[in-house]
Amino acid sequence: MSAPHTPGRQDGGPADPADPVLRLDGTGWSVGGATIVQDITLSVREGEFLAFIGPNGAGKTSLFNLISGLTLPTAGTIALDGADITDRPAHLRARRGIGRTFQTSSLWPAMTVDDHVRLAAQAARGGSYRLWRRADPFTADVAGVLERTGLGHRARATAAELSHGEKRKLELAVLLVGEPRLMLLDEPMAGVSAEEVPALTELIRTLHREEGRTVLMVEHHMDVLLGLADRLAVMHHGRLLALDTPEAVTADPTVQQAYLGEGL
Numbered sequence: 001m002s003a004p005h006t007p008g009r010q011d012g013g014p015a016d017p018a019d020p021v022l023r024l025d026g027t028g029w030s031v032g033g034a035t036i037v038q039d040i041t042l043s044v045r046e047g048e049f050l051a052f053i054g055p056n057g058a059g060k061t062s063l064f065n066l067i068s069g070l071t072l073p074t075a076g077t078i079a080l081d082g083a084d085i086t087d088r089p090a091h092l093r094a095r096r097g098i099g100r101t102f103q104t105s106s107l108w109p110a111m112t113v114d115d116h117v118r119l120a121a122q123a124a125r126g127g128s129y130r131l132w133r134r135a136d137p138f139t140a141d142v143a144g145v146l147e148r149t150g151l152g153h154r155a156r157a158t159a160a161e162l163s164h165g166e167k168r169k170l171e172l173a174v175l176l177v178g179e180p181r182l183m184l185l186d187e188p189m190a191g192v193s194a195e196e197v198p199a200l201t202e203l204i205r206t207l208h209r210e211e212g213r214t215v216l217m218v219e220h221h222m223d224v225l226l227g228l229a230d231r232l233a234v235m236h237h238g239r240l241l242a243l244d245t246p247e248a249v250t251a252d253p254t255v256q257q258a259y260l261g262e263g264l
């Protein structure tokens with residue numbers, strides 16, 4: 001699976017259409033003497049949906065931290081559109097189109113849905129933070145994103161008043177208003193009731209299929225992933241155990257062995 005190391009061109013140069021959107025090459029992260037992510041090599045093509053599965057503590061969130069720039073790798077490289085971003089901080093990666101959601105909610109309970117998205121729009125486009133509406137250039141963008149995420153009727157509700165599924169939609173809305181090309185979704189179904197899962201799954205499918213966004217998603221529920229993901233990456237003890245179509249991965253005896261008793 002491992003490909004020869006080809007350092008990306010310097011950040012800022014023109015993109016080559018042949019480059020994958022994202023390429024990890026021998027990427028790893030060690031902290032306090034422990035290796036949490038080890039020797040991950042993979043490419044993600046434009047418009048692909050790649051899902052990460054693996055037992056608790058396998059290193060999935062840590063890998064997302066490395067891709068989004070929350071932590072920097074201690075081994076290997078990361079390239080976006082062929083440009084080496086290995087040492088780039090998170091805000092520069094966000095500016096280049098990498099957006100992410102977090103496993104635990106990142107919302108402000110007392111702030112309205114509308115204001116969450118408005119602040120995210122201001123953060124994404126630059127400028128000072130203002131929550132009054134007069135002469136606000138983001139109103140149309142905010143309304144559009146709330147409509148796309150099915151939250152138009154909840155614009156004036158506070159985050160605390162939302163159901164778990166609506167909170168997850170709001171996190172997606174906050175992400176979407178920055179128009180990310182590469183979306184990292186870390187367990188977007190976490191805490192969501194069974195009745196709300198289908199609508200949330202459909203929203204993510206739309207963002208991928210109809211809006212053509214490249215999606216990387218950590219998810220424990222295989223039933224959610226089987227209808228969504230083009231490929232599954234299985235992580236185990238910080239390593240990539242398998243990377244293939246959902247059908248091939250679930251039939252892989254090594255994967256089944258790793259999951260024995262953990263219910264793949």
Ligand SMILES: Nc1ncnc2c1ncn2[C@@H]1O[C@H](COP(=O)(O)OP(=O)(O)OP(=O)(O)O)[C@@H](O)[C@H]1O
Nearest residue numbers: 031032034036054055056057058059060061062063
């Ligand atoms: N900053 C850190 N310092 C030390 N250990 C860490 C740090 N961050 C993560 N770890 C450890 O790295 C391992 C992988 O954690 P990570 O959250 O990436 O796994 P995960 O696959 O996302 O798990 P889950 O499915 O439970 O969310 C865990 O054992 C965790 O305790």
